[in-house]
Amino acid sequence: MAQSGTETCHPAAQARPDPWLFAHEGFDPALEGRRETLFAVGNGYFVTRGAAAEARADDLHYPGTYLAGAYNRLTTLIDGRPIENEDLVNLPNWLPLTFRIDEGEWFDLRRVEILGYQLTLDLRRGLYLRTLRVRDALGRETSLAERRFVHMDAKHLAGQHVTITSENWSGRLTVRAMLDGDVANTGVPRYKAFASRNLRVCDAAAIAPSSMLLQVETTQSKLRLAQAARIEVSVRGLDVAVDKRPIKEAARVGYDVILDVTPGVSTEIEKIIALYTSRDRAIADPETAARTAIVRAEGFDALLQTHERAWGNLWERTDLDLLDVAGDEADETHLAVRLHLFHLLQTASSHSMELDAGIPARGWHGEGYRGHIFWDELFIFPLLSLHLPILARALLLYRYRRLDEARWAARQAGFRGAMYPWQSGSDGREETDVMYFNPRSGNWIKDDTHLQRHVGAAVAYNVWQYYQATGDAEFLYSFGAELMFEIARFWASIAQWNEARGRYDIRGIIGPDEFHDGYPDRDAPGLDNNAYTNVMAAWCVTRALDLFELLPKERCQELCRDLRIEQEELVHWEHVSCKLYLPFHHDGILSQFEGYEALQEFDWNAYRHKYPNIMRLDLILEAENDTPNRYKLSKQADVLMLFYVFSAEELAELFERLGYAFDPGTIPRTIDYYLRRSSHGSTLSAIVHAWVLARSCRQRSWSLFTEALQSDISDVQGGTTREGIHLGAMAGTIDLLQRCFTGLELRGEELHFHPALPDELRRLAFRLRYRQHSLSVDITQDALTLSSDPSGAEPISIAVGDRHVVLRPGDRTSLTLVRPS
Structure with missing residues (x-):
């Protein structure tokens, strides 16, 4: 999706690609940070980035797990001046699971020949999948398949299942599974001058026969957190002796699992983790809760079933059931919209309701904007x-x-x-x-x-x-x-x-x-x-x-x-x-603003010729000892936000209330004036501009909408997606479909529709909640159909242009539309 040859639909989908599978073929170190953000899994309580199981934080990888609303404050001396910052805390990494053959090096993708590599995010099931085949320097070929989830129903649980297959070699396989508390907040390079160690490790213990416990506390906010994990190892179809050896370091704990394998043997490792904190309700303490949870938790596949059911319920309430886009036979648009909705639902879910946490601009997916x-x-x-x-x-x-x-x-x-x-x-x-x-x-x-x-x-x-x-x-x-x-x-x-x-x-x-x-x-x-x-x-x-x-x-x-x-x-x-x-x-x-008209015009052509990307003109001009304050330019919509917020x-x-004349004829001129003077330096910019053009220039509006869909998928800001998603832009793309193109407005005691679908959008169907009604909305270029599920709600009034309809629970109505010129 993002770039030719990098984003594909899953190969299992034959005739028509599956608009539920977001996939990436091949391993590209330059794109790894972006992938880790886009392939993150979470449940509104915590989110874990889509880093490889064997990865540690370095110049390529950045594993990260973030708890909604878990902050800590640190002070750094910069040029002798104390600077205090509060950051969303990077929590202990529960993913570490790697292997080695005989006494060789631990697995590292950068030191082997990659024969095949694919990442897939199954949006319908909330499931991360990674498959790969590699050949080492001795010609030994190994395949690995990983599945991973953060449970959408049981908010404290997450699961990881890894299968390692020796394809052409015999020898000793050592699998290392750990909890790693040796982490810091180092995910944003421009913050590197600031203090980053937010955690103090309180306890790391191996619990016989195959469990582990790690307890940490934030240094200033004093949030206590316990992670417990249970591992189970089996060899598919065989009864093989397995040696489990506990490993305990100052900030890391886990097990080495050692066994002998032959060609074709698949070793399966299952890791179930529980995460609790001192702010959780109805627990005695985090340690007891976490240890109890991993004892009681079912196995990976049983947990996956209940996790999938919870996601199914969420999609039933929020999905765009139908998004029929002309010329988009691969359903790329629908897939991108679902990816955006998926990440919104991972940031804010029913589990968020018990937390005193807001909606962060970058999701709980990384350390951009400090959370x-x-x-x-x-x-x-x-x-x-x-x-x-x-x-x-x-x-x-x-x-x-x-x-x-x-x-x-x-x-x-x-x-x-x-x-x-x-x-x-x-x-x-x-x-x-x-x-x-x-x-x-x-x-x-x-x-x-x-x-x-x-x-x-x-x-x-x-x-x-x-x-x-x-x-x-x-x-x-x-x-x-x-x-x-x-x-x-x-x-x-x-x-x-x-x-x-x-x-x-x-x-x-x-x-x-x-x-x-x-x-x-x-x-x-x-x-x-x-x-x-x-x-x-x-x-x-x-x-x-x-x-x-x-x-x-x-x-x-x-x-x-x-x-x-x-x-x-x-x-x-x-x-x-x-x-x-x-x-x-x-x-x-x-x-x-007052005085804007007196500013100088900016030489857009010269700067577009001089720089490949001028989205951040503020940084460019400052480096030239200049300032945007001298020019008629903008980072994003400002005046035009008024046409986004209000009809x-x-x-x-x-x-009229303010005593100013309002001429609707000035709207197109105002839009054109400011659109020509924007560098689109914010991912929100395309959202607003697509919205304000939806009536006057539907083709350009649709083009900006599709650009907005790519904000994180293509990392249009040149590297910021690795620091977290841009949640406002993601939600904004869905809102463009459901409110802007449908003309949906909440005005007084009436629900208004004034559809103006772009030519490219042939049909759109979705559900919504309005005044205790569960409504189904189906819009084509020619008709609007509304139906309300049977319930005890009071009737609601619907306005479509100058037509008014009373809709009662159980009713269905269809109205013919006149396409705007």
């Missing part, structure tokens, strides 16, 4: 709210539980309300790096991206979208309203009255385009009146005021008393929501 939570959840929650609403509810509570920290941050900055951090980790404080490293110039650069205050608007938007999708008034009553009130209070507080223009300004912030973090002639960081931020602020305050009509009077009074919201403050909120300033170009195009009708209402 932090950003605004990327804006691209993820709409999908969760329409498929797994109870999970969306639980994940929104991550933000609610950090409301006090956001209040404190606002007070420290001189504001009221709640100011959420750009990067969040364990406790909700600001985790954005103070400095970042530019590998092009070798310079450390001050990082001001914490000024992206629009992250709070994303939190409020996700709360509102969840309520619109579910009608969950109790969540709004107990949690959501307080969040939205405090976010609205922040926006009303940061807005400053400008007497000269008779409007409110929001100054000293950064918008979604991180390339612009200040003015070229001003020392202080930040920009004034970023259009996206100001419109979102007006929306937040307006929705907060709407809550007084939605919530019971007693709850509104209670919240006003508890939060000390007086009538005078509400009057101020109303005034701010109607009088925020929006900057415009002289020709009526909305300016990205034209919603924007018209907001502009």
Whole structure:
């Protein structure tokens, strides 16, 4: 899929490739880091990268296992200055399983001739498979087949099954299976200057006859973790003597299993592991729980059956049942979409509901962005709210539980309300790096991206979208309203009255385009009146005021008393929501921020000719002693985010409230203006631009959608996928299919559809949850068919253009569509 000759469908699929099997043929060291991320397996509780079983962390491989929300804080002296960072912790590696023949070297792919090699990720079953054949320097040929899962039902368990076959040799086979606690956070090269040892090994013990235990603790957060493993060895069809010898080192423990083999003999090694921590519920302690679990756990194949059943249930609720793309006979599009959905479900599952963890921008798949939570959840929650609403509810509570920290941050900055951090980790404080490293110039650069205050608007938007999708008034009553009130209070507080223009300004912030973090002639960081931020602020305050009509009077009074919201403050909120300033170009195009129009035009042709990849123009320009702050350019959609978040009708209402004329005719001009000035330096860029072009230029929209599908599969940023997936982009591609191309909107008490399928998309079918209904949606170029499973839910109202239909549980309706010109 990614590059010719590297990504293929499984050879077992003959006439038509199987859109459930993501496969890679051949071993290419240059692609190994990317593969380890893309072939990761997990269950929302923990995720394990798809590293080879025999691999240790080096310049080629990076095994990693990450527990959702497991962070640790370390301090490093950089140029004599203490720099503190909180990182998602790389946990002990449970995968180590290797072999050697006689007294030879331990198996290393780099030291043998590779006769065959294939990696396959069976998405339907949640199963990692690796097969290989090799020939060593003495001509001995060996084949190896590995299966691996992280159990989707029993969240503490994982399984590994390896078959080693001696094809043409006899001799002594030694298999080494271990738990390895000698690990560090070294998966991101640009972080190499920082301290990386997050774990202290507490205990490593071999437990007779063939089990092992490893206990560690994080150095600062004091999270205690126990891994226990059980190994079983058999020789297919034979009764062979097996010698098991325990191995115990300071940070590693395991067994050497020794046996004699002859040509054609297959040795099977099964390894079942259990992982528990001190934050788990209903356990006495992690060690006891882990040891008990591996005693009680069934064998690999029995566990695989229950694991597959759990995945089957998940796919039933979330899969795109039909994705018929013209000219895509290999179902490459459907396979890529399923891969994206697979990784989303591994990051956030039902197991996430018991955890106090958010949705990290890079999944739990690696150490990119230190495992932090950003605004990327804006691209993820709409999908969760329409498929797994109870999970969306639980994940929104991550933000609610950090409301006090956001209040404190606002007070420290001189504001009221709640100011959420750009990067969040364990406790909700600001985790954005103070400095970042530019590998092009070798310079450390001050990082001001914490000024992206629009992250709070994303939190409020996700709360509102969840309520619109579910009608969950109790969540709004107990949690959501307080969040939205405090976010609205922040926006009303940061807005400053400008007497000269008779409007409110929001100054000293950064918008979604991180390339612009200040003015070229001003020392202080930040920009004034970023259009996206100001419109979102007006929306937040307006929705907060709407809550007084939605919530019971007693709850509104209670919240006003508890939060000390007086009538005078509400009057101020109303005034701010109607009088925020929006900057415009002289020709009526909305300016990205005040002063943007006065910046220099950028010589795109010269830089495209000079550099093979200009996605990160900020790094290129800094290395040239220049800055993006001088130019009309952007990393990603900024103004255009407004057309992603809001429909034209919603924007018209907001502009009218703000006292600005809104001409829908300016939308295509605005899109064209900013699209021509974007370097697409973020994987989210193609998502937003595909969305905003879906009505005006469907062919270009589809092209950008297919580009977005390749963000991680092809590693379009040139090496960042090895550090973790880009979860916002993955969820965004699915959302493009299910909300954008279908015109699905949550507006008031009605579910709206306004389909405009690209010509390439002939048919689309999927399921979703809306207001307690389980709906099946089937859309072609000519018709929309909706059906609701029988249930006790109340009837819902569906709008398709100017047609309105009441849908009751058990109903099915089909409406003819008129294709847009």
